[in-house]
Amino acid sequence: MSPTQTNLLQGTLDLLILQAIGDSEFHGLGISRRIEQITRGTFHVKPGSLFPALHRMEEAGWLTSSWGESENNRRARYYRRTKVGEKQLGVETRQWETIVRGIASALKAT
Amino acid sequence: MGFASRLRSGLRNLLRKQHVEEELDAEVRAYVDLLTDEKIASGADPEEARRAARAECGGAEQVKQSVRDSRAGVAIETVWQDVRYALRGFRRNPIFASSVITILALGLGSTTAVFSVVDRILFRSLPYADSSHIVSVGLVQSLEREEFMLGSFFYQWRDSQKPFWAMASQGANPHACDLVRNTPVELDCIPVQAGFLPMLGISPVLGRNFLPAEDRPDGPPVALISWNVWRNQFGGNPGIVNHLIDIEGNQVRVVGVLPRYFQLPTLQHADIYLPMALDEAAQRRARVGQPMRTFARLKPGVSVAEARAEMEPLFRSTQQTVIPASVRDDFRLSVRSLRRREMEGVTLPAWLLLAAVMSMLLIACANVASLMMARAAARSHETAVRAALGAGRARLVRQSLTEALLLALLGTGAGLALASILLRIFVRLAPIGIPYIGRVHLDLRIVAFALVLALSCAILAGIVPAIDRPNQLSAGARTFGPAHHAILRRVLVVGQIATSLVLLAGAALLVRSFTRIESQRLGMRTHHLVAATIVLPWSRYKTPQKKEQFYLQTEEAVRRLPGIRAVAWTDSLPPGGWADNRRMSDIGIAGKPPEKMPGRIVARHVTPGYFRALDIPILSGRAFQQADRDSGQPMVVINRLLADRLFSNSDPIGQHIQTMPGDPWYQIVGVSADSKNNGLADPTEPEMDFLILNTDADWGRKIPVGEDMSGGAPMLVIDSVLPPATVASWVQSQVHHIDPTVPVKTDTVAQRLNDLVVRPRFETALLTFFACAGLLLAVIGLYGVTAYLATQRTREIGVRIAVGATRIDILRLILAEALRLVLIGCFIGLVLAVSFSRFLKSLLYHVSPHDPAIFAVVTAILGCSALIAAVIPARFAMRVDPVDALRSE
Numbered sequence: 001m002s003p004t005q006t007n008l009l010q011g012t013l014d015l016l017i018l019q020a021i022g023d024s025e026f027h028g029l030g031i032s033r034r035i036e037q038i039t040r041g042t043f044h045v046k047p048g049s050l051f052p053a054l055h056r057m058e059e060a061g062w063l064t065s066s067w068g069e070s071e072n073n074r075r076a077r078y079y080r081r082t083k084v085g086e087k088q089l090g091v092e093t094r095q096w097e098t099i100v101r102g103i104a105s106a107l108k109a110t
Numbered sequence: 111m112g113f114a115s116r117l118r119s120g121l122r123n124l125l126r127k128q129h130v131e132e133e134l135d136a137e138v139r140a141y142v143d144l145l146t147d148e149k150i151a152s153g154a155d156p157e158e159a160r161r162a163a164r165a166e167c168g169g170a171e172q173v174k175q176s177v178r179d180s181r182a183g184v185a186i187e188t189v190w191q192d193v194r195y196a197l198r199g200f201r202r203n204p205i206f207a208s209s210v211i212t213i214l215a216l217g218l219g220s221t222t223a224v225f226s227v228v229d230r231i232l233f234r235s236l237p238y239a240d241s242s243h244i245v246s247v248g249l250v251q252s253l254e255r256e257e258f259m260l261g262s263f264f265y266q267w268r269d270s271q272k273p274f275w276a277m278a279s280q281g282a283n284p285h286a287c288d289l290v291r292n293t294p295v296e297l298d299c300i301p302v303q304a305g306f307l308p309m310l311g312i313s314p315v316l317g318r319n320f321l322p323a324e325d326r327p328d329g330p331p332v333a334l335i336s337w338n339v340w341r342n343q344f345g346g347n348p349g350i351v352n353h354l355i356d357i358e359g360n361q362v363r364v365v366g367v368l369p370r371y372f373q374l375p376t377l378q379h380a381d382i383y384l385p386m387a388l389d390e391a392a393q394r395r396a397r398v399g400q401p402m403r404t405f406a407r408l409k410p411g412v413s414v415a416e417a418r419a420e421m422e423p424l425f426r427s428t429q430q431t432v433i434p435a436s437v438r439d440d441f442r443l444s445v446r447s448l449r450r451r452e453m454e455g456v457t458l459p460a461w462l463l464l465a466a467v468m469s470m471l472l473i474a475c476a477n478v479a480s481l482m483m484a485r486a487a488a489r490s491h492e493t494a495v496r497a498a499l500g501a502g503r504a505r506l507v508r509q510s511l512t513e514a515l516l517l518a519l520l521g522t523g524a525g526l527a528l529a530s531i532l533l534r535i536f537v538r539l540a541p542i543g544i545p546y547i548g549r550v551h552l553d554l555r556i557v558a559f560a561l562v563l564a565l566s567c568a569i570l571a572g573i574v575p576a577i578d579r580p581n582q583l584s585a586g587a588r589t590f591g592p593a594h595h596a597i598l599r600r601v602l603v604v605g606q607i608a609t610s611l612v613l614l615a616g617a618a619l620l621v622r623s624f625t626r627i628e629s630q631r632l633g634m635r636t637h638h639l640v641a642a643t644i645v646l647p648w649s650r651y652k653t654p655q656k657k658e659q660f661y662l663q664t665e666e667a668v669r670r671l672p673g674i675r676a677v678a679w680t681d682s683l684p685p686g687g688w689a690d691n692r693r694m695s696d697i698g699i700a701g702k703p704p705e706k707m708p709g710r711i712v713a714r715h716v717t718p719g720y721f722r723a724l725d726i727p728i729l730s731g732r733a734f735q736q737a738d739r740d741s742g743q744p745m746v747v748i749n750r751l752l753a754d755r756l757f758s759n760s761d762p763i764g765q766h767i768q769t770m771p772g773d774p775w776y777q778i779v780g781v782s783a784d785s786k787n788n789g790l791a792d793p794t795e796p797e798m799d800f801l802i803l804n805t806d807a808d809w810g811r812k813i814p815v816g817e818d819m820s821g822g823a824p825m826l827v828i829d830s831v832l833p834p835a836t837v838a839s840w841v842q843s844q845v846h847h848i849d850p851t852v853p854v855k856t857d858t859v860a861q862r863l864n865d866l867v868v869r870p871r872f873e874t875a876l877l878t879f880f881a882c883a884g885l886l887l888a889v890i891g892l893y894g895v896t897a898y899l900a901t902q903r904t905r906e907i908g909v910r911i912a913v914g915a916t917r918i919d920i921l922r923l924i925l926a927e928a929l930r931l932v933l934i935g936c937f938i939g940l941v942l943a944v945s946f947s948r949f950l951k952s953l954l955y956h957v958s959p960h961d962p963a964i965f966a967v968v969t970a971i972l973g974c975s976a977l978i979a980a981v982i983p984a985r986f987a988m989r990v991d992p993v994d995a996l997r998s999e
Binding site: 055058 | 137
């Protein structure tokens with residue numbers, strides 16, 4: 001993975017996670033699968049990036065987590081978005097739109 | 111909000127580490143399990159599914175580590191990890207850690223202790239308000255080198271001067287005075303003018319200062335008492351103010367208590383401060399007037415030199431009107447800053463000690479740096495492995511910094527402990543005359559100073575090897591660190607040897623000078639001699655008859671004890687200390703025109719037993735006889751030096767001389783051998799010993815008593831075959847029998863002599879200690895470097911032996927390297943030592959600061975010890991087995 005791609009991913013990972021969780025709750029693999037699904041397979045988030053991000057976001061108060069049972073009776077940790085997380089999603093979305101507009105106009109300029 | 115949440119998590123991560131770790135572990139495992147389930151569900155073989163899931167997860171440990179790295183509190187966590195890692199390292203290699211800590215402690219401990227002592231002398235402001243503006247002002251002359259003033263011109267100076275904001279005096283000397291409560295206690299009283307304390311910027315902690323109305327001859331009797339008297343005599347009773355106390359039989363009202371650490375600017379000891387209460391009009395009229403010490407506070411912006419220039423006209427007019435024409439040229443005006451007056455004589459030794467201890471600290475720091483580099487080199491394999499396993503450079507630097515800081519802190523702790531011990535020893539051993547030594551202690555400023563020193567030393571030593579850590583895997587290579595470390599370490603060793611040589615040379619010069627002082631012939635007996643100082647309370651011994659009676663009675667009583675060989679009264683004792691000095695130019699010889707000779711004469715007033723007691727031989731003529739005392743004939747014994755000066759080609763015996771125009775003529779009855787009479791270090795001066803006649807004039811005036819004591823308290827010297835303690839208690843009992851209220855202080859002449867050498871001994875001992883410690887550290891440094899270089903060349907040595915080099919060749923190879931460092935170091939050291947040693951000149955007695963023998967000896971000592979330090983590792987290198995050396999590749 002080239003550095004540029006990593007950076008892009010890092011910048012957008014929080015946004016993707018907050019968006020993917022939505023108003024329901026998911027465990028780690030679930031979030032990973034959900035991101036694949038909503039980005040139509042563009043992004044595949046590996047646990048090495050996913051878990052640090054989840055823990056960081058939880059420490060920042062954007063997510064809460066609790067242990068629960070999965071559909072096939074596995075004990076797993078489920079993440080849910082908090083009020084702060086929702087607000088953060090708004091912030092990140094606006095930031096992302098700014099970037100997209102910027103990049104788009106930059107590309108058009110050539 | 112985010113911050114609070116992060117803080118909470120951070121605390122949780124740190125405090126409930128185990129729990130957090132377990133949860134993380136379970137979470138990552140669950141991920142793999144879920145992934146496996148998913149793959150099984152999509153039809154994979156269970157074993158295959160688990161393997162694939164693990165692969166996709168990318169290593170559970172790495173995932174967990176990256177989560178840990180992103181957690182709150184991760185910085186504290188890694189610091190703690192580094193600290194633990196460092197401590198583990200110290201435990202594994204205790205010799206390294208303990209040597210670094212010991213060396214740091216030694217260097218820092220001594221530096222801090224010495225700094226605490228010299229801080230007061232060199233840097234700390236004196237304990238008066240705005241003390242840099244206070245000056246000592248007055249006249250100096252060849253017989254009195256500290257500024258003094260006389261009542262006859264003080265008032266004129268005070269009223270006409272311009273450079274000072276205020277000018278005020280204290281008495282010339284404190285006098286003994288009895289504070290009578292139940293039993294009399296002998297204290298020191300000092301008269302001061304009402305303006306004296308305000309000029310110094312000192313106010314009493316209790317009560318008030320003297321009022322101008324109290325500083326008059328007919329003023330009400332009042333006193334200020336020192337903090338110590340207040341605590342010790344009056345139990346710190348705050349009601350002491352306005353209390354009446356009995357001083358010398360007078361009822362005196364206490365008006366205040368002085369601050370705890372108040373000290374007279376003359377550094378004299380005083381317990382009770384009385385108003386000077388001079389009659390201003392009478393003083394102005396007097397031919398001489400009351401002697402006093404005057405201090406003044408400069409106006410803002412006026413320098414000491416400007417003040418001196420502005421006082422010059424006043425001095426000129428005084429010189430013309432007050433001072434007799436014959437001695438006019440001998441008097442000069444002097445204005446000195448208070449610091450110079452107080453610290454003259456101790457400033458140079460203080461700088462010297464500070465420089466010495468700093469040099470030692472430098473050597474110590476170089477050693478620490480060298481040790482740390484060696485350790486870094488020895489661990490290059492381990493660091494390379496850690497780098498290869500993914501430790502970032504920043505992490506490695508941080509690790510080695512943590513280690514260095516930890517060592518610095520431990521070293522500082524140990525150093526401060528050592529410093530407080532050393533300081534206690536210094537204060538115990540310190541000679542009298544080091545100002546403010548009683549107040550020396552380790553304060554926060556000095557602790558901070560030590561900490562900064564240690565940290566900068568350790569950081570430098572820790573960071574240099576860490577910064578250029580090779581990032582490539584050099585685990586297998588037989589190289590130890592980059593080549594420039596070896597160069598740096600060589601430079602450090604050269605510096606250490608050079609510094610050590612400078613220190614050794616300085617110490618050796620002082621030691622040589624000290625042995626010269628101690629081994630010189632004094633020309634007098636010092637053993638079996640007891641000196642009893644007896645100061646009569648002036649309030650009860652006012653008439654010469656009463657004094658004479660007491661002195662003669664005491665002499666007679668003391669003589670009665672069997673075993674006592676000689677007893678004599680004298681007002682001073684050789685070889686140093688106060689004596690009633692005269693000017694050579696004042697001497698008149700009967701029948702000869704006056705001859706103005708320069709210099710001064712030591713003068714004593716003695717009774718006949720003096721020469722026998724001190725065993726000073728009479729070379730021609732005779733000593734005084736008991737019968738002479740009642741003859742009423744003034745007579746004198748002069749020493750050979752004076753005889754040669756005055757009567758170079760005639761017989762002095764029978765000649766008459768006088769010491770001042772108008773004074774009586776003294777007949778010279780004998781010439782005594784020269785004995786040391788001007789301190790131990792300065793050349794002997796001409797001396798005249800007058801006989802104390804049994805007349806009112808002699809007992810009343812020549813032996814001064816309390817009231818106008820100008821330094822010479824009467825002393826009874828006793829030579830006996832008995833132990834000094836027996837004689838001392840005998841004298842005490844006899845005096846007590848005659849008058850129980852008269853205090854007696856006894857000591858031995860040997861003790862007095864010892865007091866004279868305490869200062870040089872103290873300085874020499876300290877410097878020698880630092881020099882030896884410096885030498886030891888430098889030698890250890892050289893040993894370390896030689897051993898390091900030898901190990902580094904193991905392979906080369908192996909090859910050399912394999913191709914036919916003999917063991918001696920190898921020894922020569924390693925030694926040549928060490929020898930080169932020693933030679934360069936010695937050369938630089940010699941150059942530095944020769945250029946610095948002239949600063950020692952004024953401290954040296956009969957030793958040239960460039961004494962070639964001393965420099966040769968010192969270089970030899972250093973060279974030999976260095977060579978031994980180099981031979982040990984060189985011999986190890988010599989025994990290298992070529993097979994082993996090459997196989998270790």
